[in-house]
Amino acid sequence: MSFRLVLSALALPVVLAWSSATAHAQPARPPEAPSEEELLAARQLFEDAIKREEADDWAGALAILERVAQVKLSPNVRYHIALCHEWLGRLVEAVNGYELAAQEAKNAGKEAAKVAANAPKRAAELRKQLGQIEIVVTGELRTSRVLLDGKNVLRALLGSALPVNPGAHTIELETAGKVVTERAVTLEKGGLERVELEVHDPEPPPDPVPQPQPLPPKPGTTEPDTGEGAGRIAAYVVGSVGLASLATSAILWGLRESAIAEVRASCDANDGRCDPALQPTEDQAYTYQNVSFALLGVGAASLATGIVLFFALPPDEKPAADDEPAPEPSPEVTLRAAPFGLGLDGRF
Numbered sequence: 001m002s003f004r005l006v007l008s009a010l011a012l013p014v015v016l017a018w019s020s021a022t023a024h025a026q027p028a029r030p031p032e033a034p035s036e037e038e039l040l041a042a043r044q045l046f047e048d049a050i051k052r053e054e055a056d057d058w059a060g061a062l063a064i065l066e067r068v069a070q071v072k073l074s075p076n077v078r079y080h081i082a083l084c085h086e087w088l089g090r091l092v093e094a095v096n097g098y099e100l101a102a103q104e105a106k107n108a109g110k111e112a113a114k115v116a117a118n119a120p121k122r123a124a125e126l127r128k129q130l131g132q133i134e135i136v137v138t139g140e141l142r143t144s145r146v147l148l149d150g151k152n153v154l155r156a157l158l159g160s161a162l163p164v165n166p167g168a169h170t171i172e173l174e175t176a177g178k179v180v181t182e183r184a185v186t187l188e189k190g191g192l193e194r195v196e197l198e199v200h201d202p203e204p205p206p207d208p209v210p211q212p213q214p215l216p217p218k219p220g221t222t223e224p225d226t227g228e229g230a231g232r233i234a235a236y237v238v239g240s241v242g243l244a245s246l247a248t249s250a251i252l253w254g255l256r257e258s259a260i261a262e263v264r265a266s267c268d269a270n271d272g273r274c275d276p277a278l279q280p281t282e283d284q285a286y287t288y289q290n291v292s293f294a295l296l297g298v299g300a301a302s303l304a305t306g307i308v309l310f311f312a313l314p315p316d317e318k319p320a321a322d323d324e325p326a327p328e329p330s331p332e333v334t335l336r337a338a339p340f341g342l343g344l345d346g347r348f
Contacts, residue, residue: 133169
């Protein structure tokens with residue numbers, strides 16, 4: 001490894017650490033923060049909204065201020081939105097806007113000092129002008145809904161005084177998607193109206209009784225696997241071939257011993273000077289020996305493979321029901337005598 005490569009490897013962590021520190025040191029721009037051009041355009045729109053307020057065009061001023069709020073919603077913008085709601089008679093929206101502006105102005109510092117001083121006063125004055133509706137429900141309210149001016153009233157607020165704008169309001173009782181009761185009230189500034197609704201929702205149907213589930217079978221009570229079926233045919237076939245090969249190997253070894261005994265009977269006491277006419281018999285004995293050894297290897301390997309397949313294959317399927325077709329017969333392998341040795345017959 002060269003000295004230059006080692007030096008570069010040692011310098012890489014230092015460079016990465018310096019880059020990370022530099023990135024953290026620089027103030028990151030907040031996501032979706034308005035650009036300088038967008039802020040300038042928003043200030044121009046705010047000035048146009050103030051001019052419309054001076055001309056008593058509160059609806060036009062509100063529309064412009066809502067566009068400004070989409071760029072940057074400062075405490076001052078929120079205060080003027082609440083001011084527009086107040087002059088348009090939307091006192092509930094105005095009170096909420098003033099109170100939010102007062103809270104935000106506390107954290108904004110000197111630039112929102114006027115909002116922090118004026119917003120709480122405006123909110124307190126408007127609260128005194130709000131109307132209040134108290135909705136009392138008797139009976140059983142289970143599935144029906146209580147609506148105030150088309151909006152759902154939370155059950156937790158039923159029985160409490162709900163602040164509303166002065167003017168006309170509608171209270172409705174909705175059952176099964178249909179309005180069954182309707183009340184209309186008109187409130188003056190600071191007025192209170194109590195509305196009673198009688199509801200008799202039926203009790204919901206009882207939950208269905210759970211049916212007892214059959215108990216699982218106890219361990220050890222399942223039917224034993226007989227090993228019959230199509231799942232282990234391969235194991236049976238290979239194992240049967242192995243057994244047949246071993247049996248044939250043993251028979252051939254017996255024939256080899258018989259041939260050698262016949263040849264030795266023609267030899268002298270030292271197994272020499274044998275009858276030359278028995279040379280074909282001696283050659284056949286060696287053939288029996290070689291084939292026997294070969295079948296011995298094949299039989300041992302096949303038998304071992306069959307045992308492995310027997311335990312490796314998945315469990316067999318359950319016996320077929322009465323209305324199902326009978327399973328196919330199991331494979332059979334038989335050994336029979338042939339004119340020049342043994343024959344292997346099988347049905348699969």
